[in-house]
Amino acid sequence: MRKVENVELYYTEKDRVKVKMIAAEFHELDGGDRDFPKGIYMEFYDEFGKMESTLRANQAFFFKKDNLWRGRGKVEVKNIAKNEQLNTEELFWKQTEQRIYTDKFVTIRQQNDVIYGEGLEAKQDMSDYVIKKPTGDFEVEEQ
Template sequence: MNIRRCIFGAVFFLGIVLQFACENNLKDVEKISAKKLLVPVDKSVGVEIIYSDSARVKAKLITPELLNFKTEKPYIEMSKGVTVIFYDQNQQETSRVKSDYAIRRERENRVELKRNVVVTNIKGETFKSDELIWDETLKRFFSDKLVTITSKNNILHGTSFWANEDFSYYEIVQSTGDLSLGSGLNPE
């Protein structure tokens, strides 16, 4: 029984020492919580932004809410969804991009569109993915996520892809799907 009492006593003593060793100083906790980082944010609602080059409208961005974070690496967040409409030189719509969420990294000239990303082009093709990146400098969209492209007679799936801004040209990686080659083929 003596050995059990010694072991119990040692464990009890060690438990008390550890309890006091792990106790936080309330003043230290208050100091840390008082040092919350304040980030200046501009909030705009019902936003429509026109992108132009040489007095020609190239694109229009529409979002119900835009948060402009003025940090060391500034960014714009559109957490309530976004629609971007692209136009050709004749001001005709060439493509439309929609997503449930978007973030624009200002210094990188890059927009990340996420959740339920849907793109339609002038040919009537529809592109769907969970994520799409718009590189404003290269004037390209790309994604390393699964993509589905639907046209009048075809449905393609791929592991990734890239497209020009108006989605008139695209390349899809590891594509699978139903492809209609036209009615001019002889089935014999």
């Protein structure tokens, strides 16, 4: 096991930053898995370098074999453009598919509404999402 402190990593595609990650500490385990016991903060950028969303979790774990991230504890995802925020206690991020999902209870704060539910599948920037079992009061605009 290797321990690294005060990490700031950048994931790039075609010379553009796509994801910025900050962590106070992580442990690189045998096999390439990574444990972030003190939490993680990530920023996601579009193809023009504009920040689309952020993700914060009290704890995180990266499963190298599946190329899958798991955030636990207080997990928060913010969509900057839509001014929406997702809160849950556990969230998975499939980086190759740019998707996030959970089977846990979720709260989504929109500009005028709060939606509750159990289970969620979404784009990583929260621009499009489906709550599996929604609850709460919210307005629906007729078209």
